[in-house]
Amino acid sequence: MGVGTWAWGDRLIWDYGRSHTDADLQAAFEASLAAGISFFDTAEFYGWGRSERLLGQFIRAAGRPVVVATKFSPYFWRLQGRGLLRALRGSLVRLGADQVDLYQIHWPLPPVSIETWMDAMADAVDAGLTRAVGVSNYNLSRMRRAHAALARRGIALASNQVEYNLWHRAPERNSLLDACHEMGVTLIAYSPLAMGVLTGKYTPDNPPPGFRGRRFNRELLARVQPLIGLLRDIGQAQGGKTPAQVALNWVICKGAVPIAGAKNAHQAELNAGTLGWRLTADEIAALDLASERMK
């Protein structure tokens, strides 16, 4: 599993600067490394570059190798492949690195074709600026096009990062997860805790703040409570795991890589407790059923 860093510098949705400080984030980074988690996902878009800057700063201070994934924003004014290379060089400056491990297209926005971006991605690999290429928020047909375009340049599509959690199971329903397994593409599951809701700490009487409270309103929070209860029961049966650990383990058991966001060392340590054990087949089936009933 990895750590998501959207909240590292984002004020609008994640309340950076008020709910968590740079010191908290550095502690989250160090706690993750100490627990053996060394994969971090960022984007040029997060905090308008601050997430990349903070991550670079923490990596240099730690002096240990980590696996870094970042993302290209296909803004409408970026109309040519060379815009991707320029953006990647900007990310590398903010990260203080010569190369990233994974470079992803953040969204499949028009008007530039998938083939044009994949060609630019292949150029980035050839230039040694990224080791691997990924996409994000691509549906099955777009993913196949990206895969084919890269294959023409002799490069494998490494990953597709999409929303996937017990609340949002579209990748199972629309066959994306199966296709990823068949094609050897890693499905990176974003918002694996449904933006914190699957931790169980948010209830109809205690909704998450701001935008998250609008997305997960009281009615939805009421509907998710039976699932939270089951996450708790399964966690107890598994020797005292938290609802979040069970929810993240479920993603892993489905064959995807969760990248849970963490704002401080405590959250990072708790999330790392997802590793080293596995849900049983019966527990997975029970969670599947509870999540279907919730809908």
Ligand SMILES: NC(=O)c1ccc[n+]([C@@H]2O[C@H](COP(=O)([O-])OP(=O)(O)OC[C@H]3O[C@@H](n4cnc5c(N)ncnc54)[C@H](OP(=O)(O)O)[C@@H]3O)[C@@H](O)[C@H]2O)c1
């Ligand atoms: N490619 C894309 O379009 C896209 C979109 C979304 C996200 N992502 C990536 O996926 C990553 C993860 O998604 P996400 O940040 O949206 O949501 P998430 O991982 O589902 O939830 C993260 C939030 O839940 C709370 N939390 C996390 N661990 C906790 C714990 N152990 N106990 C209690 N609360 C805990 C924290 O917020 P509070 O404490 O404030 O509740 C944290 O910021 C992002 O950081 C980003 O890297 C990518």
